[in-house]
Amino acid sequence: MAQQASLKKSGEGDGLRLELSGRLVTATLMPLVAEFDRLPARGRATLDLTRLEALDTAGAWLIERTEARFAAAGAKLEIVGAKPALAKLMARVGKAGKPQALPPPERYSPLVFVAKVGAATISVFQQAGDLIAFFGAIVTTIVRVVLRPSRMRFTSLVSHIEQVGLNALPIVGLLTLLIGVVLAYQGVDQLRAYGGEIFTVNLVGISVLREMGILLTAIMVAGRSGSAFTAQIGTMQVNEEVDAMRTLALDPIEALVLPRIFALIIAVPLLTVFADFMGILGGGAMTCLLIDLSPAQFLRQLNNAVTVKTFFVGLIKAPVFAFLIGMVGCFEGLRVKGSAESVGRLTTQSVVEAIFLVIVFDALFSILFSYLGI
Protein backbone atom coordinates (compact mmCIF):
# COMPACT_ATOMS: atom_id res chain seq x y z
CA MET A 1 0.00 0.00 0.00
CA ALA A 2 1.32 3.34 -0.99
CA GLN A 3 0.69 5.27 2.17
CA GLN A 4 3.11 4.77 5.03
CA ALA A 5 2.73 5.53 8.68
CA SER A 6 4.88 8.19 10.26
CA LEU A 7 5.56 9.36 13.79
CA LYS A 8 6.31 13.02 14.51
CA LYS A 9 7.89 14.00 17.83
CA SER A 10 7.92 17.38 19.50
CA GLY A 11 8.75 18.56 23.02
CA GLU A 12 10.61 16.72 25.76
CA GLY A 13 9.82 14.88 29.01
CA ASP A 14 6.40 15.88 30.33
CA GLY A 15 5.72 17.87 27.24
CA LEU A 16 6.56 15.07 24.79
CA ARG A 17 4.02 15.14 22.05
CA LEU A 18 3.75 12.37 19.48
CA GLU A 19 1.67 12.52 16.38
CA LEU A 20 0.87 9.47 14.27
CA SER A 21 -0.32 9.88 10.71
CA GLY A 22 -0.98 7.66 7.71
CA ARG A 23 -1.91 4.01 7.90
CA LEU A 24 -0.61 2.03 10.86
CA VAL A 25 -1.20 -1.50 9.57
CA THR A 26 0.78 -4.76 9.45
CA ALA A 27 2.30 -3.88 6.08
CA THR A 28 3.58 -0.45 7.15
CA LEU A 29 4.37 -0.61 10.83
CA MET A 30 7.72 -2.39 10.63
CA PRO A 31 9.95 0.71 10.80
CA LEU A 32 7.82 2.18 13.60
CA VAL A 33 8.28 -0.76 15.98
CA ALA A 34 11.86 0.23 16.74
CA GLU A 35 10.93 3.90 16.86
CA PHE A 36 8.24 3.29 19.47
CA ASP A 37 10.60 1.03 21.45
CA ARG A 38 13.18 3.85 21.62
CA LEU A 39 10.74 6.33 23.22
CA PRO A 40 11.87 7.16 26.76
CA ALA A 41 9.14 6.21 29.25
CA ARG A 42 9.22 9.32 31.41
CA GLY A 43 6.64 11.75 32.72
CA ARG A 44 3.41 12.43 30.85
CA ALA A 45 3.44 12.16 27.11
CA THR A 46 0.62 12.56 24.62
CA LEU A 47 -0.04 10.48 21.50
CA ASP A 48 -2.25 12.26 19.02
CA LEU A 49 -4.12 10.00 16.60
CA THR A 50 -6.18 12.69 14.88
CA ARG A 51 -4.37 12.22 11.59
CA LEU A 52 -4.21 8.45 11.76
CA GLU A 53 -6.29 7.07 8.90
CA ALA A 54 -6.18 3.33 9.37
CA LEU A 55 -5.28 0.93 12.09
CA ASP A 56 -5.33 -2.82 12.36
CA THR A 57 -4.84 -5.17 15.29
CA ALA A 58 -1.06 -5.25 14.91
CA GLY A 59 -1.00 -1.43 14.86
CA ALA A 60 -3.35 -1.23 17.82
CA TRP A 61 -1.09 -3.64 19.66
CA LEU A 62 1.94 -1.45 18.94
CA ILE A 63 0.18 1.50 20.61
CA GLU A 64 -1.16 -0.69 23.40
CA ARG A 65 2.22 -2.17 24.32
CA THR A 66 3.86 1.26 24.31
CA GLU A 67 1.15 2.53 26.64
CA ALA A 68 1.75 -0.48 28.90
CA ARG A 69 5.51 0.13 28.88
CA PHE A 70 4.96 3.73 29.97
CA ALA A 71 2.61 2.60 32.72
CA ALA A 72 5.08 0.00 33.96
CA ALA A 73 7.78 2.65 34.29
CA GLY A 74 5.44 4.89 36.32
CA ALA A 75 4.94 7.25 33.41
CA LYS A 76 1.84 7.90 31.34
CA LEU A 77 1.10 7.96 27.64
CA GLU A 78 -2.16 9.69 26.95
CA ILE A 79 -3.91 8.80 23.73
CA VAL A 80 -6.08 11.46 22.18
CA GLY A 81 -7.99 12.13 19.02
CA ALA A 82 -8.69 8.59 17.82
CA LYS A 83 -11.55 8.29 15.34
CA PRO A 84 -14.49 6.27 16.73
CA ALA A 85 -13.80 3.21 14.55
CA LEU A 86 -10.14 3.16 15.58
CA ALA A 87 -11.03 3.67 19.23
CA LYS A 88 -13.37 0.69 19.03
CA LEU A 89 -10.60 -1.48 17.62
CA MET A 90 -8.17 -0.34 20.30
CA ALA A 91 -10.72 -1.09 22.99
CA ARG A 92 -11.19 -4.58 21.55
CA VAL A 93 -7.45 -5.22 21.48
CA GLY A 94 -7.18 -3.90 25.03
CA LYS A 95 -9.99 -6.23 26.10
CA ALA A 96 -8.10 -9.25 24.76
CA GLY A 97 -5.76 -8.58 27.65
CA LYS A 98 -2.03 -8.70 27.79
CA PRO A 99 -1.10 -11.56 25.48
CA GLN A 100 0.86 -14.28 27.25
CA ALA A 101 4.28 -15.10 25.92
CA LEU A 102 4.32 -17.94 23.42
CA PRO A 103 5.75 -21.18 24.78
CA PRO A 104 9.41 -21.48 23.79
CA PRO A 105 10.19 -24.02 21.05
CA GLU A 106 11.39 -27.42 22.22
CA ARG A 107 15.06 -27.32 23.15
CA TYR A 108 17.44 -30.10 22.25
CA SER A 109 19.22 -31.73 25.14
CA PRO A 110 21.26 -34.95 25.32
CA LEU A 111 18.55 -36.44 27.51
CA VAL A 112 16.03 -36.01 24.69
CA PHE A 113 18.24 -38.24 22.56
CA VAL A 114 18.33 -40.92 25.25
CA ALA A 115 14.57 -40.70 25.65
CA LYS A 116 14.10 -41.01 21.89
CA VAL A 117 16.31 -44.11 21.73
CA GLY A 118 14.33 -45.63 24.58
CA ALA A 119 10.97 -44.81 23.03
CA ALA A 120 12.08 -46.15 19.66
CA THR A 121 13.34 -49.40 21.21
CA ILE A 122 10.10 -49.94 23.09
CA SER A 123 8.04 -49.21 20.00
CA VAL A 124 10.04 -51.72 17.91
CA PHE A 125 9.26 -54.50 20.39
CA GLN A 126 5.67 -53.38 20.79
CA GLN A 127 5.17 -53.38 17.06
CA ALA A 128 6.79 -56.78 16.67
CA GLY A 129 4.41 -58.05 19.35
CA ASP A 130 1.43 -56.49 17.58
CA LEU A 131 2.51 -57.97 14.27
CA ILE A 132 2.74 -61.45 15.82
CA ALA A 133 -0.72 -60.98 17.35
CA PHE A 134 -1.99 -59.93 13.93
CA PHE A 135 -0.39 -63.06 12.44
CA GLY A 136 -2.33 -65.11 14.99
CA ALA A 137 -5.57 -63.34 14.10
CA ILE A 138 -4.98 -64.03 10.40
CA VAL A 139 -4.26 -67.72 11.02
CA THR A 140 -7.41 -68.22 13.09
CA THR A 141 -9.46 -66.41 10.46
CA ILE A 142 -7.92 -68.59 7.74
CA VAL A 143 -8.89 -71.70 9.70
CA ARG A 144 -12.44 -70.38 10.05
CA VAL A 145 -12.70 -69.60 6.36
CA VAL A 146 -11.23 -72.95 5.34
CA LEU A 147 -13.85 -74.68 7.45
CA ARG A 148 -16.59 -72.65 5.78
CA PRO A 149 -15.32 -71.84 2.28
CA SER A 150 -18.51 -69.95 1.46
CA ARG A 151 -17.15 -67.12 3.61
CA MET A 152 -14.29 -66.56 1.19
CA ARG A 153 -14.92 -63.45 -0.88
CA PHE A 154 -14.14 -64.70 -4.38
CA THR A 155 -15.06 -61.54 -6.30
CA SER A 156 -12.72 -59.52 -4.16
CA LEU A 157 -10.04 -62.22 -4.45
CA VAL A 158 -10.17 -62.26 -8.25
CA SER A 159 -10.09 -58.48 -8.46
CA HIS A 160 -7.03 -58.36 -6.20
CA ILE A 161 -5.30 -61.09 -8.22
CA GLU A 162 -5.80 -58.92 -11.29
CA GLN A 163 -4.34 -55.88 -9.55
CA VAL A 164 -1.35 -57.48 -7.85
CA GLY A 165 -0.60 -60.16 -10.44
CA LEU A 166 -1.74 -59.41 -13.94
CA ASN A 167 -1.11 -55.67 -13.77
CA ALA A 168 2.38 -56.25 -12.36
CA LEU A 169 3.49 -58.45 -15.28
CA PRO A 170 5.02 -55.71 -17.48
CA ILE A 171 7.14 -54.09 -14.79
CA VAL A 172 8.29 -57.36 -13.20
CA GLY A 173 9.09 -58.80 -16.63
CA LEU A 174 11.06 -55.77 -17.76
CA LEU A 175 12.97 -55.56 -14.51
CA THR A 176 14.11 -59.18 -14.44
CA LEU A 177 14.92 -59.10 -18.14
CA LEU A 178 17.30 -56.21 -17.50
CA ILE A 179 18.81 -57.86 -14.43
CA GLY A 180 19.44 -60.96 -16.56
CA VAL A 181 21.28 -58.75 -19.07
CA VAL A 182 23.36 -57.18 -16.29
CA LEU A 183 24.26 -60.59 -14.81
CA ALA A 184 25.36 -61.86 -18.23
CA TYR A 185 27.53 -58.83 -18.84
CA GLN A 186 29.26 -59.07 -15.48
CA GLY A 187 29.57 -62.85 -15.72
CA VAL A 188 31.19 -62.88 -19.14
CA ASP A 189 33.54 -60.12 -18.13
CA GLN A 190 34.78 -61.83 -14.97
CA LEU A 191 34.82 -65.43 -16.20
CA ARG A 192 36.73 -64.55 -19.38
CA ALA A 193 39.88 -64.21 -17.25
CA TYR A 194 39.68 -67.97 -16.57
CA GLY A 195 38.56 -68.88 -20.05
CA GLY A 196 35.26 -70.04 -18.62
CA GLU A 197 32.82 -67.70 -20.37
CA ILE A 198 30.48 -70.61 -20.95
CA PHE A 199 29.82 -70.79 -17.21
CA THR A 200 28.02 -67.47 -17.48
CA VAL A 201 25.07 -69.65 -18.41
CA ASN A 202 25.36 -71.43 -15.04
CA LEU A 203 25.69 -68.10 -13.26
CA VAL A 204 22.63 -66.63 -14.93
CA GLY A 205 20.55 -69.79 -14.59
CA ILE A 206 21.26 -70.48 -10.94
CA SER A 207 21.19 -66.92 -9.65
CA VAL A 208 17.99 -66.03 -11.49
CA LEU A 209 16.15 -69.20 -10.51
CA ARG A 210 17.30 -69.39 -6.90
CA GLU A 211 17.47 -65.74 -5.86
CA MET A 212 17.02 -62.95 -8.38
CA GLY A 213 13.66 -63.94 -9.83
CA ILE A 214 11.86 -64.31 -6.53
CA LEU A 215 13.68 -61.51 -4.71
CA LEU A 216 13.05 -58.90 -7.38
CA THR A 217 9.46 -60.00 -7.72
CA ALA A 218 8.96 -59.75 -3.96
CA ILE A 219 10.54 -56.29 -3.78
CA MET A 220 8.45 -55.05 -6.69
CA VAL A 221 5.29 -56.48 -5.17
CA ALA A 222 6.09 -54.94 -1.79
CA GLY A 223 6.57 -51.54 -3.42
CA ARG A 224 3.55 -51.84 -5.69
CA SER A 225 0.96 -53.85 -3.82
CA GLY A 226 2.02 -53.82 -0.17
CA SER A 227 1.96 -50.03 -0.24
CA ALA A 228 -1.38 -50.05 -2.07
CA PHE A 229 -2.87 -52.30 0.63
CA THR A 230 -1.73 -49.92 3.37
CA ALA A 231 -3.04 -46.89 1.51
CA GLN A 232 -6.41 -48.51 0.69
CA ILE A 233 -7.08 -49.86 4.17
CA GLY A 234 -5.62 -46.71 5.76
CA THR A 235 -7.96 -44.47 3.79
CA MET A 236 -10.86 -46.67 4.87
CA GLN A 237 -9.71 -46.23 8.47
CA VAL A 238 -9.64 -42.43 8.10
CA ASN A 239 -13.18 -42.52 6.63
CA GLU A 240 -14.30 -44.74 9.52
CA GLU A 241 -15.25 -47.39 6.94
CA VAL A 242 -13.47 -50.08 8.94
CA ASP A 243 -15.41 -49.07 12.06
CA ALA A 244 -18.61 -49.17 10.01
CA MET A 245 -17.76 -52.73 8.95
CA ARG A 246 -17.27 -53.76 12.57
CA THR A 247 -20.66 -52.32 13.57
CA LEU A 248 -22.23 -54.27 10.68
CA ALA A 249 -20.69 -57.44 12.18
CA LEU A 250 -18.24 -57.80 9.29
CA ASP A 251 -14.79 -58.95 10.31
CA PRO A 252 -12.24 -56.61 8.65
CA ILE A 253 -9.66 -59.40 8.65
CA GLU A 254 -12.02 -61.71 6.83
CA ALA A 255 -13.33 -59.08 4.42
CA LEU A 256 -10.26 -56.93 3.78
CA VAL A 257 -7.14 -58.80 4.80
CA LEU A 258 -7.71 -62.39 3.66
CA PRO A 259 -8.64 -61.64 0.04
CA ARG A 260 -5.53 -59.51 -0.28
CA ILE A 261 -3.19 -62.06 1.29
CA PHE A 262 -4.66 -64.95 -0.70
CA ALA A 263 -4.40 -62.90 -3.88
CA LEU A 264 -0.70 -62.38 -3.21
CA ILE A 265 -0.14 -66.05 -2.31
CA ILE A 266 -1.63 -67.03 -5.66
CA ALA A 267 -0.14 -64.24 -7.76
CA VAL A 268 3.42 -64.00 -6.46
CA PRO A 269 4.45 -67.58 -7.38
CA LEU A 270 3.01 -67.05 -10.85
CA LEU A 271 4.85 -63.75 -11.16
CA THR A 272 8.02 -65.51 -10.00
CA VAL A 273 7.76 -68.11 -12.77
CA PHE A 274 7.32 -65.29 -15.26
CA ALA A 275 10.24 -63.38 -13.73
CA ASP A 276 12.47 -66.50 -13.87
CA PHE A 277 11.62 -66.93 -17.53
CA MET A 278 12.28 -63.30 -18.40
CA GLY A 279 15.52 -63.21 -16.41
CA ILE A 280 16.86 -66.25 -18.20
CA LEU A 281 15.66 -64.86 -21.51
CA GLY A 282 17.52 -61.59 -20.93
CA GLY A 283 20.64 -63.26 -19.55
CA GLY A 284 20.60 -65.95 -22.23
CA ALA A 285 20.18 -63.56 -25.14
CA MET A 286 22.99 -61.39 -23.84
CA THR A 287 25.31 -64.35 -23.25
CA CYS A 288 24.64 -65.70 -26.73
CA LEU A 289 25.46 -62.31 -28.22
CA LEU A 290 28.59 -61.75 -26.14
CA ILE A 291 30.27 -65.13 -26.54
CA ASP A 292 28.80 -66.28 -29.84
CA LEU A 293 26.69 -69.08 -28.49
CA SER A 294 23.82 -70.61 -30.45
CA PRO A 295 20.49 -70.90 -28.63
CA ALA A 296 20.81 -74.69 -28.79
CA GLN A 297 24.23 -74.60 -27.14
CA PHE A 298 22.86 -72.25 -24.51
CA LEU A 299 19.98 -74.57 -23.70
CA ARG A 300 22.30 -77.58 -23.47
CA GLN A 301 24.58 -75.74 -21.03
CA LEU A 302 21.57 -74.52 -19.05
CA ASN A 303 20.27 -78.07 -18.86
CA ASN A 304 23.60 -79.17 -17.36
CA ALA A 305 23.65 -76.27 -14.90
CA VAL A 306 20.20 -76.28 -13.39
CA THR A 307 17.73 -78.89 -12.37
CA VAL A 308 14.07 -78.76 -11.51
CA LYS A 309 15.22 -78.55 -7.90
CA THR A 310 16.95 -75.21 -8.54
CA PHE A 311 13.70 -73.85 -9.87
CA PHE A 312 11.65 -75.10 -6.94
CA VAL A 313 14.15 -73.86 -4.35
CA GLY A 314 13.40 -70.37 -5.64
CA LEU A 315 9.70 -70.89 -6.08
CA ILE A 316 9.07 -72.36 -2.62
CA LYS A 317 9.92 -68.96 -1.11
CA ALA A 318 7.28 -67.14 -3.15
CA PRO A 319 4.18 -67.93 -1.05
CA VAL A 320 6.08 -67.15 2.17
CA PHE A 321 7.22 -63.77 0.88
CA ALA A 322 3.72 -63.12 -0.47
CA PHE A 323 2.23 -63.79 2.95
CA LEU A 324 4.75 -61.49 4.65
CA ILE A 325 4.11 -58.61 2.23
CA GLY A 326 0.35 -58.96 2.47
CA MET A 327 0.40 -59.25 6.24
CA VAL A 328 2.61 -56.19 6.75
CA GLY A 329 0.66 -54.13 4.20
CA CYS A 330 -2.69 -54.85 5.86
CA PHE A 331 -1.28 -54.55 9.38
CA GLU A 332 0.07 -51.05 8.75
CA GLY A 333 -3.16 -50.07 7.01
CA LEU A 334 -5.22 -51.06 10.03
CA ARG A 335 -2.85 -49.11 12.29
CA VAL A 336 -3.81 -45.82 10.60
CA LYS A 337 -5.50 -43.48 13.03
CA GLY A 338 -7.08 -40.10 12.50
CA SER A 339 -5.45 -38.03 9.85
CA ALA A 340 -4.49 -38.49 6.23
CA GLU A 341 -0.93 -37.71 7.26
CA SER A 342 -0.61 -41.04 9.06
CA VAL A 343 -1.67 -42.89 5.87
CA GLY A 344 1.42 -41.53 4.13
CA ARG A 345 3.73 -42.27 7.03
CA LEU A 346 2.51 -45.83 7.51
CA THR A 347 2.57 -46.56 3.78
CA THR A 348 6.27 -45.73 3.70
CA GLN A 349 6.79 -47.81 6.80
CA SER A 350 4.91 -50.75 5.34
CA VAL A 351 7.15 -50.89 2.26
CA VAL A 352 10.33 -50.66 4.32
CA GLU A 353 9.16 -53.34 6.75
CA ALA A 354 7.97 -55.67 4.01
CA ILE A 355 11.26 -55.49 2.12
CA PHE A 356 13.19 -55.90 5.37
CA LEU A 357 11.22 -59.02 6.30
CA VAL A 358 11.54 -60.45 2.80
CA ILE A 359 15.33 -60.16 2.91
CA VAL A 360 15.56 -61.52 6.46
CA PHE A 361 13.49 -64.54 5.46
CA ASP A 362 15.55 -64.99 2.32
CA ALA A 363 18.64 -65.21 4.52
CA LEU A 364 16.88 -67.70 6.80
CA PHE A 365 15.95 -69.80 3.76
CA SER A 366 19.59 -69.79 2.61
CA ILE A 367 20.73 -71.06 6.01
CA LEU A 368 18.00 -73.69 6.04
CA PHE A 369 18.83 -74.89 2.52
CA SER A 370 22.52 -75.13 3.29
CA TYR A 371 21.73 -77.27 6.36
CA LEU A 372 19.53 -79.50 4.26
CA GLY A 373 22.26 -79.63 1.64
CA ILE A 374 20.00 -78.35 -1.14
Place this chain on the structure above:
Amino acid sequence: MARSQIKERPNEAPTEPGTIISIRGLVNRFGKQVVHDGLDLDVRAGEVLGVVGGSGSGKSVLLRTIVGLNRPYAGRIVVLGEDTAAMSEREWQQLQQRWGVLFQSGALFSSLTVAENIQVPMKEHTRLPKKFADEVTALKIALVGLPPEAAGKYPSELSGGMKKRAGLARALALDPEILFLDEPTAGLDPIGASAFDTLIRDLQQSLGLTVFMVTHDLDSLHAICDRIAVLVDKKIKVGTMAEMLADPHPWIREYFHGPRARAAGIG
Protein backbone atom coordinates in the same frame (compact mmCIF):
# COMPACT_ATOMS: atom_id res chain seq x y z
CA MET B 1 -3.47 -2.34 -15.79
CA ALA B 2 -5.03 -4.40 -18.47
CA ARG B 3 -8.49 -4.00 -17.11
CA SER B 4 -9.78 -2.51 -20.36
CA GLN B 5 -9.43 -5.92 -21.98
CA ILE B 6 -12.48 -7.11 -20.11
CA LYS B 7 -15.56 -6.10 -22.00
CA GLU B 8 -18.49 -5.02 -19.95
CA ARG B 9 -21.65 -6.44 -21.31
CA PRO B 10 -24.07 -3.73 -22.41
CA ASN B 11 -26.94 -5.09 -20.34
CA GLU B 12 -24.84 -5.51 -17.21
CA ALA B 13 -26.25 -4.21 -13.95
CA PRO B 14 -24.22 -1.26 -12.63
CA THR B 15 -22.21 -1.75 -9.46
CA GLU B 16 -23.65 -0.03 -6.39
CA PRO B 17 -21.35 2.35 -4.55
CA GLY B 18 -19.72 0.92 -1.42
CA THR B 19 -19.36 -2.48 -3.03
CA ILE B 20 -16.31 -4.50 -2.04
CA ILE B 21 -16.89 -7.61 -4.16
CA SER B 22 -18.75 -7.38 -7.41
CA ILE B 23 -19.55 -10.43 -9.54
CA ARG B 24 -21.13 -10.12 -12.96
CA GLY B 25 -22.29 -12.88 -15.27
CA LEU B 26 -20.41 -15.66 -13.48
CA VAL B 27 -20.64 -19.06 -15.14
CA ASN B 28 -19.17 -22.16 -13.55
CA ARG B 29 -19.51 -25.57 -15.11
CA PHE B 30 -17.95 -28.93 -14.52
CA GLY B 31 -18.21 -31.06 -17.63
CA LYS B 32 -21.81 -30.81 -18.67
CA GLN B 33 -23.07 -29.79 -15.27
CA VAL B 34 -23.68 -26.05 -15.01
CA VAL B 35 -23.39 -24.82 -11.42
CA HIS B 36 -23.69 -21.06 -11.89
CA ASP B 37 -25.25 -19.52 -14.95
CA GLY B 38 -24.94 -15.76 -15.25
CA LEU B 39 -24.71 -15.08 -11.54
CA ASP B 40 -24.55 -11.44 -10.33
CA LEU B 41 -23.68 -10.53 -6.76
CA ASP B 42 -22.57 -7.41 -4.89
CA VAL B 43 -21.07 -7.63 -1.42
CA ARG B 44 -21.15 -4.30 0.43
CA ALA B 45 -18.27 -3.10 2.52
CA GLY B 46 -18.71 -3.79 6.22
CA GLU B 47 -21.59 -6.23 5.97
CA VAL B 48 -21.98 -9.85 6.96
CA LEU B 49 -23.39 -11.69 3.97
CA GLY B 50 -24.73 -15.17 4.57
CA VAL B 51 -24.79 -17.43 1.51
CA VAL B 52 -27.27 -20.30 1.61
CA GLY B 53 -28.47 -22.85 -0.90
CA GLY B 54 -29.26 -26.53 -1.24
CA SER B 55 -26.54 -29.16 -1.27
CA GLY B 56 -24.78 -29.04 -4.61
CA SER B 57 -26.08 -25.57 -5.47
CA GLY B 58 -22.52 -24.28 -5.60
CA LYS B 59 -22.08 -22.28 -2.40
CA SER B 60 -18.56 -23.48 -1.79
CA VAL B 61 -17.78 -23.29 -5.51
CA LEU B 62 -18.77 -19.60 -5.41
CA LEU B 63 -16.46 -18.97 -2.46
CA ARG B 64 -13.61 -20.90 -4.08
CA THR B 65 -14.12 -18.97 -7.32
CA ILE B 66 -13.89 -15.58 -5.62
CA VAL B 67 -10.68 -16.48 -3.78
CA GLY B 68 -9.18 -17.93 -6.94
CA LEU B 69 -9.13 -21.64 -6.14
CA ASN B 70 -11.49 -22.33 -9.01
CA ARG B 71 -11.23 -20.71 -12.43
CA PRO B 72 -14.63 -19.53 -13.66
CA TYR B 73 -15.85 -20.53 -17.10
CA ALA B 74 -17.04 -16.98 -17.78
CA GLY B 75 -17.84 -13.81 -15.92
CA ARG B 76 -16.10 -10.98 -14.14
CA ILE B 77 -15.10 -10.76 -10.49
CA VAL B 78 -14.02 -7.39 -9.10
CA VAL B 79 -12.64 -7.45 -5.56
CA LEU B 80 -11.66 -4.23 -3.74
CA GLY B 81 -11.98 -2.38 -7.03
CA GLU B 82 -9.66 -4.65 -8.99
CA ASP B 83 -10.57 -7.12 -11.69
CA THR B 84 -9.19 -10.48 -10.60
CA ALA B 85 -8.85 -11.80 -14.16
CA ALA B 86 -6.68 -8.92 -15.35
CA MET B 87 -4.08 -9.08 -12.62
CA SER B 88 -0.39 -9.78 -12.69
CA GLU B 89 0.94 -12.46 -10.34
CA ARG B 90 2.25 -9.76 -7.99
CA GLU B 91 -0.99 -7.80 -7.84
CA TRP B 92 -2.83 -11.04 -7.18
CA GLN B 93 -0.53 -11.86 -4.26
CA GLN B 94 -1.09 -8.43 -2.80
CA LEU B 95 -4.84 -8.81 -3.15
CA GLN B 96 -4.67 -12.21 -1.45
CA GLN B 97 -3.17 -10.57 1.62
CA ARG B 98 -6.25 -8.39 1.91
CA TRP B 99 -8.56 -11.32 2.56
CA GLY B 100 -8.56 -14.28 4.89
CA VAL B 101 -10.23 -17.64 4.35
CA LEU B 102 -11.46 -20.02 7.03
CA PHE B 103 -12.00 -23.49 5.59
CA GLN B 104 -14.65 -25.83 6.83
CA SER B 105 -12.50 -27.91 9.14
CA GLY B 106 -9.87 -25.25 9.78
CA ALA B 107 -7.30 -26.60 7.29
CA LEU B 108 -4.51 -25.96 9.78
CA PHE B 109 -1.09 -27.21 8.75
CA SER B 110 -0.87 -30.40 10.78
CA SER B 111 2.90 -30.35 11.22
CA LEU B 112 2.90 -26.87 12.80
CA THR B 113 1.66 -25.66 16.18
CA VAL B 114 -1.19 -23.17 16.40
CA ALA B 115 1.24 -20.26 16.90
CA GLU B 116 3.36 -21.39 13.95
CA ASN B 117 0.24 -21.72 11.81
CA ILE B 118 -0.71 -18.12 12.55
CA GLN B 119 2.82 -16.97 11.81
CA VAL B 120 2.97 -18.62 8.39
CA PRO B 121 1.42 -15.64 6.54
CA MET B 122 3.29 -13.16 8.76
CA LYS B 123 6.67 -14.72 8.03
CA GLU B 124 5.88 -15.03 4.35
CA HIS B 125 4.59 -11.54 3.70
CA THR B 126 5.89 -9.20 6.39
CA ARG B 127 9.22 -8.49 8.02
CA LEU B 128 8.06 -7.84 11.55
CA PRO B 129 10.67 -8.23 14.29
CA LYS B 130 10.41 -11.72 15.84
CA LYS B 131 9.44 -10.47 19.29
CA PHE B 132 6.71 -8.18 17.96
CA ALA B 133 5.39 -10.93 15.65
CA ASP B 134 5.23 -13.29 18.64
CA GLU B 135 3.26 -10.71 20.61
CA VAL B 136 0.86 -10.11 17.72
CA THR B 137 0.42 -13.89 17.39
CA ALA B 138 -0.44 -14.16 21.08
CA LEU B 139 -2.85 -11.26 20.62
CA LYS B 140 -4.65 -13.02 17.73
CA ILE B 141 -4.91 -16.16 19.85
CA ALA B 142 -6.53 -14.08 22.60
CA LEU B 143 -8.78 -12.26 20.10
CA VAL B 144 -10.33 -15.49 18.80
CA GLY B 145 -10.91 -16.64 22.36
CA LEU B 146 -8.37 -19.45 22.56
CA PRO B 147 -6.60 -20.07 25.86
CA PRO B 148 -2.89 -19.06 25.83
CA GLU B 149 -1.74 -22.67 26.22
CA ALA B 150 -3.30 -23.50 22.83
CA ALA B 151 -0.40 -21.64 21.16
CA GLY B 152 2.02 -24.54 21.52
CA LYS B 153 -0.44 -27.29 20.63
CA TYR B 154 -0.64 -29.18 17.36
CA PRO B 155 -3.93 -29.27 15.42
CA SER B 156 -4.43 -32.97 16.25
CA GLU B 157 -4.54 -32.03 19.94
CA LEU B 158 -7.40 -29.53 19.47
CA SER B 159 -11.17 -30.02 19.50
CA GLY B 160 -13.21 -29.13 16.42
CA GLY B 161 -14.25 -25.77 17.82
CA MET B 162 -10.71 -24.87 18.80
CA LYS B 163 -9.45 -25.83 15.34
CA LYS B 164 -11.94 -23.40 13.81
CA ARG B 165 -10.86 -20.64 16.17
CA ALA B 166 -7.23 -21.32 15.33
CA GLY B 167 -8.11 -21.31 11.62
CA LEU B 168 -9.86 -17.98 12.15
CA ALA B 169 -6.77 -16.59 13.88
CA ARG B 170 -4.66 -17.65 10.90
CA ALA B 171 -7.16 -16.07 8.49
CA LEU B 172 -6.88 -12.84 10.52
CA ALA B 173 -3.09 -12.98 10.74
CA LEU B 174 -2.49 -10.16 8.28
CA ASP B 175 -5.56 -8.16 9.36
CA PRO B 176 -7.50 -8.64 6.15
CA GLU B 177 -10.39 -6.50 4.99
CA ILE B 178 -12.54 -9.39 3.83
CA LEU B 179 -13.11 -12.63 5.69
CA PHE B 180 -14.42 -15.69 3.84
CA LEU B 181 -15.96 -18.36 6.01
CA ASP B 182 -16.97 -21.79 4.73
CA GLU B 183 -19.63 -23.24 7.03
CA PRO B 184 -18.01 -21.86 10.19
CA THR B 185 -20.50 -23.44 12.59
CA ALA B 186 -20.86 -26.85 10.92
CA GLY B 187 -19.89 -29.64 13.29
CA LEU B 188 -20.03 -27.49 16.41
CA ASP B 189 -22.46 -28.06 19.25
CA PRO B 190 -25.17 -25.38 19.58
CA ILE B 191 -23.34 -23.63 22.43
CA GLY B 192 -20.05 -23.63 20.53
CA ALA B 193 -21.83 -22.53 17.35
CA SER B 194 -23.52 -19.58 18.99
CA ALA B 195 -20.27 -18.59 20.72
CA PHE B 196 -18.58 -18.67 17.32
CA ASP B 197 -21.36 -16.53 15.83
CA THR B 198 -20.87 -13.97 18.59
CA LEU B 199 -17.11 -14.03 18.03
CA ILE B 200 -17.48 -13.38 14.30
CA ARG B 201 -19.93 -10.55 14.89
CA ASP B 202 -17.70 -9.02 17.54
CA LEU B 203 -14.54 -9.22 15.41
CA GLN B 204 -16.39 -8.01 12.33
CA GLN B 205 -17.56 -4.92 14.18
CA SER B 206 -14.38 -4.09 16.03
CA LEU B 207 -11.99 -4.86 13.17
CA GLY B 208 -14.31 -3.41 10.52
CA LEU B 209 -14.37 -6.60 8.42
CA THR B 210 -16.58 -7.55 5.53
CA VAL B 211 -17.68 -11.16 6.01
CA PHE B 212 -18.72 -13.55 3.25
CA MET B 213 -20.12 -16.57 5.01
CA VAL B 214 -21.32 -19.81 3.45
CA THR B 215 -23.61 -21.45 5.96
CA HIS B 216 -26.39 -23.92 6.57
CA ASP B 217 -27.05 -22.65 10.03
CA LEU B 218 -30.34 -20.80 10.28
CA ASP B 219 -29.41 -19.52 13.72
CA SER B 220 -26.25 -17.93 12.33
CA LEU B 221 -28.22 -16.33 9.52
CA HIS B 222 -30.68 -14.93 11.97
CA ALA B 223 -28.12 -13.83 14.54
CA ILE B 224 -25.32 -12.21 12.61
CA CYS B 225 -26.07 -11.76 8.91
CA ASP B 226 -26.96 -8.31 7.59
CA ARG B 227 -28.09 -9.70 4.27
CA ILE B 228 -28.72 -13.16 2.91
CA ALA B 229 -27.81 -14.44 -0.53
CA VAL B 230 -29.74 -17.50 -1.69
CA LEU B 231 -28.41 -19.66 -4.51
CA VAL B 232 -31.41 -20.84 -6.50
CA ASP B 233 -31.78 -21.79 -10.18
CA LYS B 234 -28.01 -21.30 -10.75
CA LYS B 235 -28.34 -17.60 -9.86
CA ILE B 236 -28.38 -15.68 -6.64
CA LYS B 237 -31.05 -13.68 -4.82
CA VAL B 238 -29.94 -11.22 -2.17
CA GLY B 239 -31.99 -9.53 0.50
CA THR B 240 -32.53 -9.01 4.18
CA MET B 241 -34.14 -11.67 6.31
CA ALA B 242 -37.49 -9.87 6.04
CA GLU B 243 -37.26 -9.81 2.24
CA MET B 244 -36.38 -13.49 2.15
CA LEU B 245 -39.34 -14.35 4.33
CA ALA B 246 -41.62 -12.57 1.86
CA ASP B 247 -40.06 -14.18 -1.23
CA PRO B 248 -42.48 -16.34 -3.22
CA HIS B 249 -39.85 -18.71 -4.70
CA PRO B 250 -40.80 -22.25 -3.59
CA TRP B 251 -37.31 -23.28 -2.45
CA ILE B 252 -36.83 -20.06 -0.48
CA ARG B 253 -40.28 -20.47 1.11
CA GLU B 254 -39.46 -24.04 2.05
CA TYR B 255 -36.08 -23.00 3.48
CA PHE B 256 -37.23 -20.03 5.55
CA HIS B 257 -40.61 -21.39 6.59
CA GLY B 258 -39.70 -25.05 7.20
CA PRO B 259 -39.86 -26.67 10.64
CA ARG B 260 -36.20 -25.95 11.34
CA ALA B 261 -36.65 -22.30 10.49
CA ARG B 262 -39.58 -22.15 12.87
CA ALA B 263 -37.49 -23.81 15.55
CA ALA B 264 -34.85 -21.13 15.04
CA GLY B 265 -37.55 -18.52 15.56
CA ILE B 266 -37.51 -17.23 12.00
CA GLY B 267 -40.45 -18.50 9.97
